Amino acid sequence: MSGAKGLILELERVSKTYRGRIRALRGISLNVRAGEVFGLLGPNGAGKSTLVKILMTVVKPSEARGTMLGCRIGDKRSLRRVGYLPEHHRFPPYLSGLQVLSYYGALSNVARRDRKTRSKELLDLVGMSKWGRTKVSKYSKGMNQRLGLAQALINDPDVVFLDEPTDGVDPLGRRDIREILKRLRDEGKTVFLNSHLLGEVEMVCDRVSILQHGNVVREGAIKELTKDSQRYEVEYEGTTEPGWLNQLKDVRIKDVKTASQNGGNGGGAASRDATARMMLILPAREAKDVQSVIDRLRREGRTIHRVEKRQDSLEDLFIKAVEESGDKPAGEAPGTNPSRTEGAKS
Amino acid sequence: MRPILAILMDSVRQLRAKRLFWVVLALSGTIVVGYGSIGFNEKGPTLFYGLLSIDQPMLAKGSVWTKIFMEGMFSAIIVNIWLAWGAMILALVSTAGILPDYLAGGSIDLVLSKPIGRVKMFLTKYVGSLTFVLVQVLIFCAGVFLVLGWRMNQWEWKVFLAVPMVVLMFSYLYAIMALLNVWTKSTLASLLVTMLIWFGIFSIKAANDRLQIAKVNFQTASEVYAKRSAEQQLIIDESTSSAEDEMKAARAKVRIAGLEKRVEETEATLDKIRPFTNVSYAFAFVLPKTGETVSLVQRWLEADSELTFTDLILGNFGNGKNAGGGPGNNRSNRIGFINDWEIESLTRERVIDYANNQSEWWIIGSSLVFEGIILGLALFIFVRQDY
Numbered sequence: 001m002s003g004a005k006g007l008i009l010e011l012e013r014v015s016k017t018y019r020g021r022i023r024a025l026r027g028i029s030l031n032v033r034a035g036e037v038f039g040l041l042g043p044n045g046a047g048k049s050t051l052v053k054i055l056m057t058v059v060k061p062s063e064a065r066g067t068m069l070g071c072r073i074g075d076k077r078s079l080r081r082v083g084y085l086p087e088h089h090r091f092p093p094y095l096s097g098l099q100v101l102s103y104y105g106a107l108s109n110v111a112r113r114d115r116k117t118r119s120k121e122l123l124d125l126v127g128m129s130k131w132g133r134t135k136v137s138k139y140s141k142g143m144n145q146r147l148g149l150a151q152a153l154i155n156d157p158d159v160v161f162l163d164e165p166t167d168g169v170d171p172l173g174r175r176d177i178r179e180i181l182k183r184l185r186d187e188g189k190t191v192f193l194n195s196h197l198l199g200e201v202e203m204v205c206d207r208v209s210i211l212q213h214g215n216v217v218r219e220g221a222i223k224e225l226t227k228d229s230q231r232y233e234v235e236y237e238g239t240t241e242p243g244w245l246n247q248l249k250d251v252r253i254k255d256v257k258t259a260s261q262n263g264g265n266g267g268g269a270a271s272r273d274a275t276a277r278m279m280l281i282l283p284a285r286e287a288k289d290v291q292s293v294i295d296r297l298r299r300e301g302r303t304i305h306r307v308e309k310r311q312d313s314l315e316d317l318f319i320k321a322v323e324e325s326g327d328k329p330a331g332e333a334p335g336t337n338p339s340r341t342e343g344a345k346s
Numbered sequence: 347m348r349p350i351l352a353i354l355m356d357s358v359r360q361l362r363a364k365r366l367f368w369v370v371l372a373l374s375g376t377i378v379v380g381y382g383s384i385g386f387n388e389k390g391p392t393l394f395y396g397l398l399s400i401d402q403p404m405l406a407k408g409s410v411w412t413k414i415f416m417e418g419m420f421s422a423i424i425v426n427i428w429l430a431w432g433a434m435i436l437a438l439v440s441t442a443g444i445l446p447d448y449l450a451g452g453s454i455d456l457v458l459s460k461p462i463g464r465v466k467m468f469l470t471k472y473v474g475s476l477t478f479v480l481v482q483v484l485i486f487c488a489g490v491f492l493v494l495g496w497r498m499n500q501w502e503w504k505v506f507l508a509v510p511m512v513v514l515m516f517s518y519l520y521a522i523m524a525l526l527n528v529w530t531k532s533t534l535a536s537l538l539v540t541m542l543i544w545f546g547i548f549s550i551k552a553a554n555d556r557l558q559i560a561k562v563n564f565q566t567a568s569e570v571y572a573k574r575s576a577e578q579q580l581i582i583d584e585s586t587s588s589a590e591d592e593m594k595a596a597r598a599k600v601r602i603a604g605l606e607k608r609v610e611e612t613e614a615t616l617d618k619i620r621p622f623t624n625v626s627y628a629f630a631f632v633l634p635k636t637g638e639t640v641s642l643v644q645r646w647l648e649a650d651s652e653l654t655f656t657d658l659i660l661g662n663f664g665n666g667k668n669a670g671g672g673p674g675n676n677r678s679n680r681i682g683f684i685n686d687w688e689i690e691s692l693t694r695e696r697v698i699d700y701a702n703n704q705s706e707w708w709i710i711g712s713s714l715v716f717e718g719i720i721l722g723l724a725l726f727i728f729v730r731q732d733y
Binding site for chain 2: 018103
């Protein structure tokens with residue numbers, strides 16, 4: 001039932017303007033492949049939840065083209081094979097954990113016998129089997145999140161949308177949830193993860209999309225998105241003359257940057273700290289590309305303290321993407337065309 | 347079908363979780379126990395399971411009035427007062443939060459993301475909310491049924507007619523509350539405005555009743571005066587030249603003048619009240635018939651009997667159904683505004699005929715049309731809204 005090229009979700013021109021002319025989404029296009037863990041990132045108000053709510057038919061789009069599981073967006077039939085955990089979800093407080101799973105399972109048209117079997121399995125999966133008969137009004141935030149995750153899986157969905165699933169969960173619980181997400185991926189299910197916790201996303205997501213002001217400003221595999229930020233950092237003792245930097249450029253090392261040990265990319269200029277240690281940041285992907293620089297430093301009798309290969313984290317990428325897009329109006333934000341995001345540089 | 351059953355089942359669980367549900371049930375139980383404490387012996391009725399005996403031969407054991415008394419107590423007092431007002435207010439308070447809780451952020455997202463259409467979802471939740479009253483009234487009527495069987499040795503299945511009627515009445519009001527719920531999403535605002543509208547409906551109904559009675563009363567008066575004037579004219583027409591007849595004719599002329607003046611006065615009064623009667627009738631026409639719907643229970647219970655609970659209360663023993671009393675009928679029983687026995691009697695007859703001739707289909711049908719329109723509006727908002 002999934003669309004072309006194993007796509008679970010194909011979105012084109014999804015836009016939403018709320019009353020009062022608040023433009024939450026400005027014509028988003030993105031694809032999610034079957035069996036991947038896809039992360040949707042963005043600062044507050046970027047439109048992440050609105051996008052998920054449109055897919056879940058909670059919010060009606062101003063415009064939406066595309067398909068989910070082979071059905072057009074907004075078609076309730078596709079929701080039979082979808083699981084959803086909303087942010088700040090609230091379960092009826094008079095129900096027990098098992099009753100919650102049975103209730104939402106029945107709403108998803110799951111047969112009674114399957115609900116019964118699956119509820120116990122899922123409670124076990126999320127580590128809540130001892131609390132199945134306790135009213136949810138007595139649950140902690142973390143327990144509610146775990147139950148929410150179980151609820152999203154009650155209909156054995158092909159794709160599961162999780163909005164901040166680790167919100168309020170302790171570190172051990174987060175680890176458990178990460179393991180569950182990986183397990184779902186291994187079972188061939190697609191996970192659509194919406195989270196602020198970039199570290200979490202980086203650990204489990206195959207691909208991400210970064211939203212800002214209702215636009216996609218980056219989309220792709222995390223490795224692909226950060227590969228241009230690969231660099232070597234060479235920390236040495238001493239000072240560097242401006243002419244030396246020019247010579248480096250002559251030996252094909254491009255865009256040489258130096259920075260103080262105390263942090264901050266120097267933007268191509270060398271800076272000096274109190275201990276007179278310098279750090280060259282060399283935008284190179286291979287070790288051989290930096291050997292000549294190291295040789296030169298040694299020849300000059302400089303002590304090399306550290307040579308390290310570095311790459312931007314997802315958080316760095318996120319901050320850069322958001323800062324770059326700034327408050328630019330619709331249509332001007334970079335990255336709305338996915339091809340531009342691939343080559344984005346700092 | 348599975349999602350629908352799940353929503354209905356959830357509604358039952360939700361009402362069971364409400365403390366007020368058990369409070370109302372306990373109050374209803376107390377009323378049934380109190381109702382069951384009424385008995386009859388050779389002297390008259392007894393209260394508190396025979397502890398207190400009242401000397402009233404009319405209601406002595408074996409009297410035809412005892413059944414009318416017990417059924418009347420149920421339909422005219424318990425249904426019309428406790429179920430139609432007391433339990434209804436408590437039911438509205440209990441159910442006021444159901445839809446706002448359902449529509450709250452984090453809650454509605456979970457439900458809307460399931461493969462069930464919004465229309466089906468909303469209507470099922472609406473029907474599910476009615477189970478509060480349905481369960482309450484069903485248990486209550488079962489209690490009354492058992493009491494009647496035990497005390498009167500008559501298994502009167504008609505008492506269960508109160509179940510659909512009270513649920514219907516509640517549904518009219520709950521439709522208003524559902525509209526306010528989806529519109530404002532506020533429990534308190536919805537409850538208060540619904541109560542206000544309900545009391546507004548009651549006031550309009552009461553005002554319309556009085557105005558329509560006044561209209562009938564003055565129309566009747568005008569007709570009676572015209573008829574009497576015609577009778578006097580006949581005396582004049584049939585009079586001969588004898589002194590006695592001339593005297594009669596002279597008196598008749600004076601009477602005709604007086605009667606014509608009265609006709610003029612009543613017509614003038616009718617002209618004055620007509621705009622008010624028209625407006626109140628228009629309002630009463632479109633608004634749901636809350637009181638009339640529940641009163642149908644009494645009508646159906648008394649359908650096969652010549653004697654009614656009203657006759658018993660008014661002391662019209664033996665005059666039969668809807669007897670208006672004689673010329674000596676005291677003022678407190680009067681419904682009209684003109685102190686004339688014939689006019690009063692005719693007015694009463696016409697008003698009762700009018701009330702009894704209002705068809706059940708009209709009362710329920712017109713109310714359901716109102717409910718349908720209000721519910722349609724609520725549904726329209728619910729279906730179009732983003733959450």
